[in-house]
Amino acid sequence: MNSEFLKKLQDISGDSSLITGSSVKERKAGIWIDEPIGASAIVRPKNTKEVSQILALCNESKVEVVTHGGLTGLSQGAIANKNQLALSTELMTDIEEIDLYGRTMTTQSGVKLQTIQEVSEQNNMFFPLDLGARGSCSIGGNASTNAGGNKVIRYGMTRELILGLEAVLADGTIISSMNKMLKNNTGYDLKQLFIGSEGTLGIITKLVLRLKEKPSSENTALIACDSFEKVKKLLKHFDSGLAGSVTAFEVMWKEFYTLVTTAPAKSKPPIRQDYPYYILVEYSGFDQKIDSAHFNSLLEDGLEKDLISDAVIAKNTKERTDLWGIRDDVEQQFRLGPIKIFDVSLPINDMEAYLENSKKLFAEKWKEFHFVVFGHLADGNLHIIAGVNQDDKDSMNQIENCVYEPLRDINGSVSAEHGIGLEKLPYLNISRNEEEINLMRTLKKSLDPNNILNPGKIFN
């Protein structure tokens, strides 16, 4: 990155918006990463026009660009090297419009998810996307990784919450598809190209988000269940009993539940720890009294049908927060020594056999190992915490193989909601076939012929 190039960048973005030299190293490469940012400069455009000019310059100069949102990604999708320029959307934080009748919010891509949630709330609306990194992640990052979270069964992934989008292509062309309607069938739905493609096909600069009306009741229960067959039946029991509107259906396997309800974990077990499965089920409705009565009758019915072994209902917001606190205390995993946390998805019907197969592979290799499971079961999404008390690269690779390989034959996914980035690139071929990966390459080549946008991520 020579000085002439940096001078041109500065001319576009202004002095204060360009970070170079040792100042770059003062920033960490990710909020969960200790190393500094690897790029040799960070440019922070304020608007779409600047993004366009920067990309046109980079494309001409063949300088590679890695887009930075909140740097909360879990798959090394925003890692940059010293030949690359980091483009941060941190100054693109305008919320341009809230349309209460169209139920949309129009924003720049650097706005934090939590801000979007709060501004929605202030307008008595609701943006359903939610995840642990809400306070740091940007909505542009959520879009480019198609973020998931706890309420996908009811509200869909980020993709389903985006009505319109503006992105800049590698050559600086601005693609403005700022649709605000639920229905618009005028040719190809171009926004889909940029959602979930991890910054490899364009840089998202603006979004039209779909807001929802805010539910006015919360109904939450923790349920113990004595077989996986019953877990599956309970999902149907609740979702059909709620006309397909279950808001969350999270499952914790015994080992996870025990881990997060045993000191030093702060939660105590609301139900004793010897059941094989624990379910956190939630329904957000429209009238607390009516909904509570109906939700409780579904629980009672489940007990009568012997689908439920034991259950605790949250009677107020504090109890609800406490139940979610159990599910969300993922930090306890670090008590298990060196571990790796996985984010796989697979058909619900295949889960039991898959977990057995994977566990068998662990048992064949190691005498002692950790294999702790929880996840968004209704979405087919399991998180597996696996460790073998060793953290050398070879052990970690072997662990990955034990978790990923059994997914191959059942059309499972090596990344349910975190994306591929650099980290899962070697395993992409487990979930996507050769023809699919070739088609991805075709798209990449036709949209970014100089390969300047986040090159080397997702696939080679």
Next chain:
Amino acid sequence: MNSEFLKKLQDISGDSSLITGSSVKERKAGIWIDEPIGASAIVRPKNTKEVSQILALCNESKVEVVTHGGLTGLSQGAIANKNQLALSTELMTDIEEIDLYGRTMTTQSGVKLQTIQEVSEQNNMFFPLDLGARGSCSIGGNASTNAGGNKVIRYGMTRELILGLEAVLADGTIISSMNKMLKNNTGYDLKQLFIGSEGTLGIITKLVLRLKEKPSSENTALIACDSFEKVKKLLKHFDSGLAGSVTAFEVMWKEFYTLVTTAPAKSKPPIRQDYPYYILVEYSGFDQKIDSAHFNSLLEDGLEKDLISDAVIAKNTKERTDLWGIRDDVEQQFRLGPIKIFDVSLPINDMEAYLENSKKLFAEKWKEFHFVVFGHLADGNLHIIAGVNQDDKDSMNQIENCVYEPLRDINGSVSAEHGIGLEKLPYLNISRNEEEINLMRTLKKSLDPNNILNPGKIFN
């Protein structure tokens, strides 16, 4: 299409699957079109492999291919000429799997929508896509036009109901992305390329559909309203009162309501005909008694707040069917003489001004004209029935301009749910900018370099 080519086609598909010569002309070009199919042959593959072989042959021979589903499209997306081959999916009617726990159905693309609805029903599940042509249209056609319908506000367009998909590219490559999970972020979401692209980027051969749990209550009311401002407020009133779960919110402008409730129309007016707006609102819930009480309380609340001038509630299925019968009696439009029915979408806040602008353009050109409006208001989707008592081409073009041009400045859409096809191609640039259309061309060129798949549709 020479005999050598036809021979090769026959070798792939077998004798009985190829229709040539005068037999082609025995079939109509569309279920609402009087002319015969224009293609010189129709090939009817039975499976993906045959589709792949056919396309490889066509690509090599540079023979253009127009895919035929149920031929119910409204935008001339499946019109073929004498140099083109029609590929019909009518023999691809296998339903391969229903997964009651994963809530998915895996089908070939030639299955009729109504069959999918019925098979879902038989399994106590629910496929929410519904439209008038259900008995004739194929799910592959629904997918490739991203069909809409009455329940989009609650359940989304066809796009949102597809989890996985298999398609064949122009050169015969099979892209199999038969994902069954709600979450799968492993690289580009390739299925999006084929949904809504009207057969120009590939031929859809299989689908994994998302099924929903069946609601067990229906709550329907017809409401009269004396201002558009109140119509907008009522949408929020109901959707927020139902936690964002309104199932349908259809609006009829006075002229439409009068047309469909005046003899010879079979419906009588359940509410007198002198209000400016009539709303058909519906909520599908989980318990008829609870839901009726809540729905009625929302109606009463709306009356108290003076949002509602008059209302009729359906007390049983017959009354519900009758209310929908009013909304669905679109055939009455033909009493207005030569007319054209439009399918536009635009932000709800812009609707009043837009309709006034468009009407003004009519008034400037014609002394007498029909301008009758109804639609899926919550989706931003209006259908406008317009006529000037003339059916010459020039008049029709002028009518189109009066409806479409005022959409340009408000980011409106010339096709909410019907697609572009040949019919709306001249107006695509009202809803999509030059950069977007160029990007569509880039995609088309990279996926179909010989331009054999439904060429000349959507854009040139």
